[in-house]
Amino acid sequence: MGIAAVVFDMDGVLIDSEPIWEQVRHEYVVLKGGRWQPDSQKKMMGMNTVEWSSYLADELGVAEPADEVAAAVIDLMADKYAHHVPLLPGAVDAVRRCAGSWKLGLASSSPATVIDLVLAKSGLLDYFTVVLSTEEVGRGKPAPDVYLTVAQRLGVEPNDCTAVEDSTNGLRSAHSAGMRLIAAPRPEFPPSPDALALADVVIDDLDELTSGVVTGGA
Structure with missing residues (x-):
């Protein structure tokens, strides 16, 4: 048809938005004592919320539960977009x-x-x-x-x-x-x-x- x-x-x-996601996640990982990697953002492109928040917690060493990681990062992204899309x-x-x-x-x-x-x-x-x-x-x-x-x-x-x-x-x-x-x-x-x-x-x-x-x- x-x-x-x-x-x-x-x-x-x-x-x-990918540079904004990278900036927000990178800063959050460093703030929480994790280890950001050069290819971290590329690996997360396409992951859903559960997948990328688990990746930050399990693979990059963020010492927070994945659901709390997701909530914090989403709030930071929403704040960015509230000022500028x-x-x-x-x-x-x-x-x-x-x-x-x-x-x-x-x-x-x-x-x-x-x-x-x-x-x-x-x-x-x-x-x-x-x-x-x-x-x-x-x-x-x-x-x-x-x-x-x-x-x-x-x-x-x-x-x-x-x-x-x-x-x-x-x-x-x-x-x-x-x-x-x-x-x-x-x-x-x-x-x-x-x-x-x-x-x-x-x-x-x-x-x-x-x-x-x-x-x-x-």
Whole structure:
């Protein structure tokens, strides 16, 4: 039947948030006596809340229960976004443009409270029919759970969806779900070459997210 829905990731696709997540987590780990590693942020990209908070506690040595780690970091992120939402260039126009032709879903690894804050402050909330955090499904990315659930709630088959992703785990997640895949990688956190190779098309910015790119047509 062709493409019936577009499913966006949020962090690194609509907002330039990965540097903020890295700063907040890094500072928190150091404050709590943990050991931040150069690849820690890249490893956590795509993890759901339970997974990354456990990673901070178990792997990076934060001496707090994982649920307390999650609550503290989420509060710090919410405070950052309350002052400023770092929308990427072209994000608002891309969402509006796609909403004019397809149902829209959001499949994000951010906590639900953070997603709602970002979408509300950016004026994008009403454009999405389905908004879902990986904390609300069984497994985070690279598992396909969040994309499969978004498609189900949209009432469309996964192979009738186009996903827009940036990270290694996100690309693998959407591909595993069977969606047409558009990669919009961030140069600061480039995906692995093998994950990028899964994409049907790679774009440099959201201005390139045209109807032809979404559907694979001319």
